[in-house]
Amino acid sequence: MSAIAFQSVSKVYQTAKGPFQALNNVSLDIEEGEFFGLLGPNGAGKTSLISILAGLARASSGSVKVLGSDVREDYANARRKLGIVPQELVFDPFFNVRESLRIQSGYFGVKNNDAWIDELLESLGLADKATANMRQLSGGMKRRVLVAQALVHKPPIIVLDEPTAGVDVELRQTLWQFVSKLNKQGHTVLLTTHYLEEAEALCNRIAMLRSGHVVALSTMAELLQGSSSNVLQFKTDGMLPADLAAQARITGRIVQLPASSAADVERILGQLRTAGVVVEDLEIRRADLEDVFLQVMARDAVVDHATTQLGAGVAR
Template sequence: MSAISISGLNKHYARVHALHDIDLTVERGEFFGLLGPNGAGKSTLINIVAGLTRFDTGHVAVLGHDVVTAYRQTRRLIGVVPQELAYDPFFNVREVLRIQSGYFGLHKNDAWIDELLAALMLTEKAGANMRALSGGMKRRVMIAQAPVHRPEVVVLDEPTAGVDVELRKSLWAFIRRLHREGHTIVLTTHYLEEAEALCDRIAILNHGKLIALDTKQALLMRGIGHTRRVCITTEQPLGRLPETLEKKVRRQEGNQLELRLDKSTDSVMAVLDALRAHGAVITDLNMEGADLEDVFVELTQTQKV
């Protein structure tokens, strides 16, 4: 039995076709990534799975239970971290988690709540009112709410959006722990390195259509482009690069320049010659295969609306 099963799913908002004939499954125990640009339909899909948004046609089930006809069962089986910070300003952190747990009939759950507080470094804030917390602390509380009633499936919609690097690392560690303990994880994120590091299988949505669904390794082995990283040092800053290279720039920071080259049409030697002609003294050259960002950009930019 799959953790999440979706077939023939369609959703319209007025004249906008938000989801087009989506078919996908998430297996039990899987770490599944759901990627796509803004407006691709990721949050709509998650809200449908969570039973929070109605859909037009299709079938959606969580652990074999229909999200429409067996709504109460599916809500107990799934925990969701919303993209937006939504909280009750009248309660402290521990009360928020107790209330969330009580919604699903777990009234003596303090031991697990204490464990969640400790894992997310919230123990010292347990008695603090939600209004008094920083944005990062509020995000941790939102993440703690998802597994507080011990659901088998945990869905995280942009869980690390707007948080600093150190907090992101601690949240990754907690999410990995949930996965090791047997939870099925569904993650949406704009941080593609996050999905590449965490997810087993990845689906990519664009304009409401499922344009890719495969293992991470299979996506990376498609051979879409090559990323060439060229580190350069010059006596004077390069300033604006030659026009022939500007469209190939992926990142430029200080004396480090990363270019995205098409392996079938771009010559590395021609790129090096253009840089030298521009006054660059090249001190290092590193060439790597395509990463998930390359695959994502290629797929989403070439798909027709």
Template sequence: MPTSIHAPAVSFQAVSKEYATPHRGRFKALDAVSLDIRPGEFLGLLGPNGAGKTSLIAILAGLSRATSGRVLVQGFDVQQDFAQARKRLGIVPQELVFDPFFSVRETLRFQSGYFGIRHNDDWIDELLHHLGLSDKAEANMRELSGGMKRRVLVAQALVHRPPIIVLDEPTAGVDVELRQTLWHFIDRLNREGSTVLLTTHYLEEAEALCHRIAMLRQGRIVALDQTSNLLSAASHTVVQFKTDQALPSALAGFARVTGRIVQLPAQSVAEVEAHLAALREAGIRIDDLEIRRADLEDVFVKIMGEAGANDAAVAGGVR
């Protein structure tokens, strides 16, 4: 039974998940994760590959059973009250799963039927319009591109008007147009009261959309705060530039390099000047120099680095 009208939209209560593996024995994918998502909140769940994000969502969706702990959706236990919990969720999975025998409209009508909803064409038409699928309504699912199939997955998740929307890497590998279309629509639904849980590797999306951020590492929450608080706590700036040359060893140890783009954290104006002086002395030619405030990606890298260092210290017996 639901706890009360004031219950969290989703409540993860000391959720752990272990798997048996042939070479590693028992592997703990989730380690006592506790997290409440507030009604109407837009929460980002971030973490590197293997952090446990998909395991947590699979347990939320009822596709996997927690080793210990429990998950409530608007007060309904996802195992004991599966039907009540599931109809309150609209889940967009990472994988492109579709039935090749139906058109887009037929797919959405069948999905409506799974939840006992008849005569849903007005809402289906609205979904098709907002997700740029109106001209594909009668097309067979097999005929659609990968990006169009992902739009249909989003429509399927929303077709029963769930109060809680779960987006598991919804924009992975899709074009800019779909990303903008999707976020405009999801942001509107959130402003109208829908609760949204998002996992993404596009941290600029999380920074722009999410009210709060939870960061997972090795199955544990290592940070949980308002997005604005996480950003304001990052007091450092970043020296960013492009170069085709190898950095001097004094900078290479802490630089973040992506292709030609180099990012160097700096805690003060003096440290910015020291970075630039080291580049000049090494004869490094740079382009597109920019000095900016730290963003969510910088915060994420810092928190994951600190959590990794703490884990290594504990493992090594350092007190």
């Protein structure tokens, strides 16, 4: 049995400008015990998919099951099996941290839960904040409490929706150590994140969404092995030739260019010399998940454009 099964899920929102299709026939299974990554640019449909899984939105068509429980027909059991950490910082300002966790336990009918609450507080670096009012906590501490609330009923499936957005390095390390421990104990983890280095380090399998479609679904190893390019990386203060600039990923002084062969490296360096561009810290590295992600998104964008042009031609 799959931990989570999305079967032909579509979602259409009615807007002032007309219907908007956020998800289009999405099908994928997440197996028990997996650490699964769901990636995509803003507007790809990730939040819609998580909202349908959580019961916060209804699919226009298709079905979602959590360990065999349909999220619509058997919603109570489905929700007991999920622990969801949302993107937004949502908290009750009238209670302290421990009280918030006890109340959350009560929502799921869990009694005498103080031993597990103590372990959560200790593991997430909240032990010294147990009696602090939620209003007194920093954004990072509130994020830790959200994680604790999601885990307080010991769900077999943990859903992390951008859990480290805008938080410090210490929290990231603490969170990933704890979640990785839970995953090794058998918990299934579904992660959405824009920090692709986190996904590469943690996830066994990855699905990539674009415009409501699944455009890639594979193991991490297969995705990285399937990339045909190495990457030529260097630093420069110079202006790149136009054709190199068009394919470069530039972050400040750091330039990264795809180079699938030694001939590509020689060609790029020759163009830089001819243009008088001085480079520093030159290196060649293997493509990482960010490189693969950008390749997949660029490839799919070309397909989208061709489909749109074909549709326009048919319409004419």
